[in-house]
Amino acid sequence: xxxxxxxxxxxxxxxxxxxxxxxxxxxxxxxxxxxxxxxxxxxxxxxxxxxxxxxxxxxxxxxxxxxxxxxxxxxxxxxxxxxxxxxxxx
Amino acid sequence: xxxxxxxxxxxxxxxxxxxxxxxxxxxxxxxxxxxxxxxxxxxxxxxxxxxxxxxxxxxxxxxxxxxxxxxxxxxxxxxxxxxxxxxxxxxxxxxxxxxxxxxxxxxxxxxxxxxxxxxxxxxxxxxxxxxxxxxxxxxxxxxxxxx
Numbered sequence: 001x002x003x004x005x006x007x008x009x010x011x012x013x014x015x016x017x018x019x020x021x022x023x024x025x026x027x028x029x030x031x032x033x034x035x036x037x038x039x040x041x042x043x044x045x046x047x048x049x050x051x052x053x054x055x056x057x058x059x060x061x062x063x064x065x066x067x068x069x070x071x072x073x074x075x076x077x078x079x080x081x082x083x084x085x086x087x088x089x090x
Numbered sequence: 091x092x093x094x095x096x097x098x099x100x101x102x103x104x105x106x107x108x109x110x111x112x113x114x115x116x117x118x119x120x121x122x123x124x125x126x127x128x129x130x131x132x133x134x135x136x137x138x139x140x141x142x143x144x145x146x147x148x149x150x151x152x153x154x155x156x157x158x159x160x161x162x163x164x165x166x167x168x169x170x171x172x173x174x175x176x177x178x179x180x181x182x183x184x185x186x187x188x189x190x191x192x193x194x195x196x197x198x199x200x201x202x203x204x205x206x207x208x209x210x211x212x213x214x215x216x217x218x219x220x221x222x223x224x225x226x227x228x229x230x231x232x233x234x235x236x237x
Contacts, residue, residue, distance in 0.1 A: 052192030053119035
C-alpha cells in the first residue's frame with residue numbers, strides 16, 4: 001500500500017513536470033519560433049548549390065549531418081553484431 | 091510450408107519489389123526515400139523469398155557469408171567516403187568542399203558523395219535485415235538439432 005502510494009506520487013511529479021514542459025513549448029507553426037533561425041533557412045536555400053541534391057532531406061542526413069548518420073549506421077552495425085554473437089553462442 | 095498461392099504470388103511480385111527498392115535507394119538524392127527505406131524494401135523482399143520458399147532456397151540466393159560481407163562493406167563504404175574526403179584535404183565526410191564532382195542537379199549521377207553514401211546505407215540496411223532474419227531462423231533450427 002505504502003509502495004503503491006509512493007509510486008503514485010512519483011508518477012504524479014513526473015506528470016506535472018511533463019505537462020509543465022508541454023505548456024511552455026512554443027506554438028506549432030509560429031514564424032517567430034526560435035527553431036526558425038538561419039539553419040533551416042540555409043538548408044532550404046543553399047542545399048541545392050552546396051550539395052547538388054534535389055532532396056533536401058537527403059542532403060541534410062548524408063551531407064550536412066553525415067557524421068550523425070554514420071553514428072546511426074554504427075548503432076545498427078553494433079546491434080546486429082551483438083544479436084548474431086548471442087544467437088550463434090549456443 | 092507448402093502453399094502454392096503464396097509461392098506463385100511471391101514469384102510474380104518479387105522482381106517488382108526489388109526493382110522498387112533499388113529505385114528508392116538509387117534515387118535517394120532526387121526523390122523521397124533513401125538508404126534506410128530502400129534498403130528495408132530490398133531486405134523485406136529477400137525475407138519474403140525465404141518465407142515463401144524455404145530457408146535453404148533463400149540461403150542459396152544470398153548466403154550468410156555474402157550478406158555479412160555486404161553489411162560490413164556498406165558501413166565501410168560510408169566511412170571510406172569520409173576518409174576519402176580527408177585524403178582530398180578537407181573535413182571528414184566533406185562533399186563539395188572536398189572537390190567531389192556534384193554534377194548537374196536532377197541527374198541520376200549527381201550530388202557526389204550523397205549518392206555513394208545512400209547506396210552504402212541501402213546495402214547495409216538490406217543485408218542487416220537479411221542477416222538478422224537468417225540468424226533468428228537458423229538459431230531455431232540449431233536448437234532443434236541439439237534436442
